[in-house]
Amino acid sequence: PSTEFNWDDYLKETNSQAAPPDCFKQHLTPPLNEFKPGMKLEAIDPRNETSTCVATVIGSIGPRLRLRLDGSDNSNDFWRLVDSSEINPVGTCEKQGGMLQPPLGYRNNASNWRNFLQRNLTGAEMASPKCFKKEPKSPPSNLFEVGMKLEAVDKKNPHLICVATVGDVKQDDFRIHVQFDGWRGAFDYWTTYDSREIFPVGWCRLSGHPLQPPGQKGKTGAGNVATAPKSKSLTQNPGTVDTTGNNHSRGAKAEVPEPETTLYINS
Numbered sequence: 238p239s240t241e242f243n244w245d246d247y248l249k250e251t252n253s254q255a256a257p258p259d260c261f262k263q264h265l266t267p268p269l270n271e272f273k274p275g276m277k278l279e280a281i282d283p284r285n286e287t288s289t290c291v292a293t294v295i296g297s298i299g300p301r302l303r304l305r306l307d308g309s310d311n312s313n314d315f316w317r318l319v320d321s322s323e324i325n326p327v328g329t330c331e332k333q334g335g336m337l338q339p340p341l342g343y344r345n346n347a348s349n350w351r352n353f354l355q356r357n358l359t360g361a362e363m364a365s366p367k368c369f370k371k372e373p374k375s376p377p378s379n380l381f382e383v384g385m386k387l388e389a390v391d392k393k394n395p396h397l398i399c400v401a402t403v404g405d406v407k408q409d410d411f412r413i414h415v416q417f418d419g420w421r422g423a424f425d426y427w428t429t430y431d432s433r434e435i436f437p438v439g440w441c442r443l444s445g446h447p448l449q450p451p452g453q454k455g456k457t458g459a460g461n462v463a464t465a466p467k468s469k470s471l472t473q474n475p476g477t478v479d480t481t482g483n484n485h486s487r488g489a490k491a492e493v494p495e496p497e498t499t500l501y502i503n504s
């Protein structure tokens with residue numbers, strides 16, 4: 238339908254430019270996902286980056302894997318690209334002289350870790366080395382400029398990739414400020430220019446990953462608190478989001494009176 242988000246129209250409407258693809262640590266062609274749910278692999282524990290753990294593929298969206306560390310609970314799932322250097326075939330750690338570690342928050346007694354690991358891996362399907370794609374090279378420097386558009390993971394809802402803008406650039410410490418179009422600042426964050434969680438305009442379409450359209454902030458006739466917490470149905474049904482008009486741009490911020498109370502609903 239015509240209400241679906243379209244980058245070309247949006248860039249025109251907002252009179253803005255896409256960040257060039259060479260700004261990003263991403264392959265020009267998104268990698269193929271050959272993983273299947275249930276497959277085991279090794280992953281760096283995101284909460285304890287010095288330890289390598291066994292993880293299971295819980296699901297995937299396009300080239301992004303939803304992973305869970307074996308022996309951990311189901312509330313600390315995390316996402317990695319199939320070309321991430323933080324995942325490897327089972328056996329890699331040991332080949333390099335390391336030892337697989339229990340995850341932070343291991344739900345059993347640490348003394349039975351060896352037994353757990355053995356039982357856990359027996360009969361399991363290991364992801365084949367060919368599933369793991371080569372990590373792209375980092376750009377030589379921070380090439381981002383303020384105002385450039387991109388697609389970025391919402392770290393608070395990490396299954397989502399959303400329409401975003403570079404709001405600020407720090408040349409000195411390699412960081413950019415990612416701001417989500419049409420959302421109040423609550424989701425914004427600083428990240429390094431070579432983050433694997435930011436993508437060039439068009440990456441979602443190419444990779445088959447859904448793209449969250451801009452939020453409702455600054456929409457005509459709704460410049461109040463009601464627009465800040467976007468309802469779940471809007472989030473999940475981009476067809477109901479009006480993507481026309483200039484009001485979605487960050488520039489519209491000043492035209493909209495800030496509400497006295499901002500209520501964020503974590504759905």
Ligand code: MLY
Pocket residue numbers: 391394397399417420424449466467468469472502503504
């Ligand atoms: N649970 C929240 C999700 C908000 C997502 C915001 N991102 C897209 C910047 C909601 O549905 O309101």
